[in-house]
Amino acid sequence: MLFINKMSSKPIYEQIVDSVERNILLGVYPPGCALPSVRELSMKLGINPNTIQKSYGELTRRGVILTSPGSGCYVSENALDILKIQAQAKLQTIRQLAIELQLAGVPKGDVLATIAEVYAHPKSPPSHSETTSEGGVDT
Amino acid sequence: MLFINKMSSKPIYEQIVDSVERNILLGVYPPGCALPSVRELSMKLGINPNTIQKSYGELTRRGVILTSPGSGCYVSENALDILKIQAQAKLQTIRQLAIELQLAGVPKGDVLATIAEVYAHPKSPPSHSETTSEGGVDT
């Protein structure tokens, strides 16, 4: 279900957050769906329960999931909307990177081609593909 | 010359690296130019000399600057080439972000428009004759 790389530079709790959000977008975890329990994930991934807890806490803070104590965690009804808003922030990150690329003399066409190439491969349905390629995205 | 934000989550030494690299691309520090000394920058920015030193060490390792102990640090002759190669890595970061945006349902046009908007505002690099594949300029 969730793929975590313990050796990545990206913090594990952040990888879990990203994975869950990706699964929600992919429809694997539709709104209302119950997430795996902290204990279950902890064992399955071989990761400290505190780390899982931190991830779920972050997702709760973002409003992506709801925590009902004693019952479990569920994907919130407006999770998809929230995730789309979050995506807008990533657009700003791209914008900042584009500014740096422009400064370095990278041709506009190269950047546009990269974007076009990504969108040429539809990823919306719950199909699988090479998504994680180790990344250094900060903040 | 260099703007640093001590409150940012990005480490100070990394901000300095980025700032210096940006100034090199802007032509503020042309190849062969002497960088401000560790102590000078330290005082001017109100930052510990060790932190500046770490930044200069990283730039040296990247080959962006040459350091000659007892004399100072100088922008290397092929600094611009190295920085352009580094920029290619950022393109891959953009690629990864684009994949996430696509998954979140952000339209391809939004991303392309963001890129185009950035490239519509020329940042005046020092003397690139072959920067944009298409001679696009505003006005």
Add this chain to the structure above:
Amino acid sequence: MLFINKMSSKPIYEQIVDSVERNILLGVYPPGCALPSVRELSMKLGINPNTIQKSYGELTRRGVILTSPGSGCYVSENALDILKIQAQAKLQTIRQLAIELQLAGVPKGDVLATIAEVYAHPKSPPSHSETTSEGGVDT
């Protein structure tokens, strides 16, 4: 495990880097193995944690070890390959020294004999099957 000479002209942090790399080649630290923690080494060697940290940072940059903050540092899977590539650089150092020896009139035979003498004493690497072109062993 690691032997450091505080009085050497070679920086301590560099000695640590070399020692760790040597232990990896010797199989003392096999790929995947966890390195001693920064604080542990610091105490055991009587050296400031910052200095150890600098060494581990360098090893990480070289790709010899992987570091996962909060967890520890681990020998990377392709550490041996990287170290072998680094060794090729040392060959060039030998080449330069040989040029100087030749200029000083040192006979070719003296240099070759020195090399042969070293290779006559196998240092027992972990599991190299293709190490010496000639299966020479002493008796």
Add this chain to the structure above:
Amino acid sequence: MLFINKMSSKPIYEQIVDSVERNILLGVYPPGCALPSVRELSMKLGINPNTIQKSYGELTRRGVILTSPGSGCYVSENALDILKIQAQAKLQTIRQLAIELQLAGVPKGDVLATIAEVYAHPKSPPSHSETTSEGGVDT
């Protein structure tokens, strides 16, 4: 006469020492020959006189040159012998490097081939007659 690289990582005073010693071995500065004055070299190389002075001091300490105050510096009569002894120290450096290469699994043949390749190109022995069959070597 002397080639110095101000941007090298090797200290300038050390480069000067090496250059002078190389010229002595090449016969450019035979025993008894007067070296360029500190002032002259300083101007010709664009280097601080203190740095030249330090180099000459080191050469004097090694017994390679003699300083007669008010008159100048002269290559000592036994300079060649001293340089040959110094070369023996370099052989030990090669030995140490060979040990590291062996540990990294570099084949004995590779090292021997490197030595042989160097000695295959005669670099103009210290004295008399037809030396450089093929010219053009830099360092």
Add this chain to the structure above:
DNA sequence: GTGGTCTAGACCACG
């Protein structure tokens, strides 16, 4: 507990 960053202050070698 782990690694990572930063500060303060000291000392050294180089130019």
Add this chain to the structure above:
DNA sequence: GTGGTCTAGACCACC
């Protein structure tokens, strides 16, 4: 004056 190393001690994020 320059860069480079080291120590001491502190704080942070992560597991």
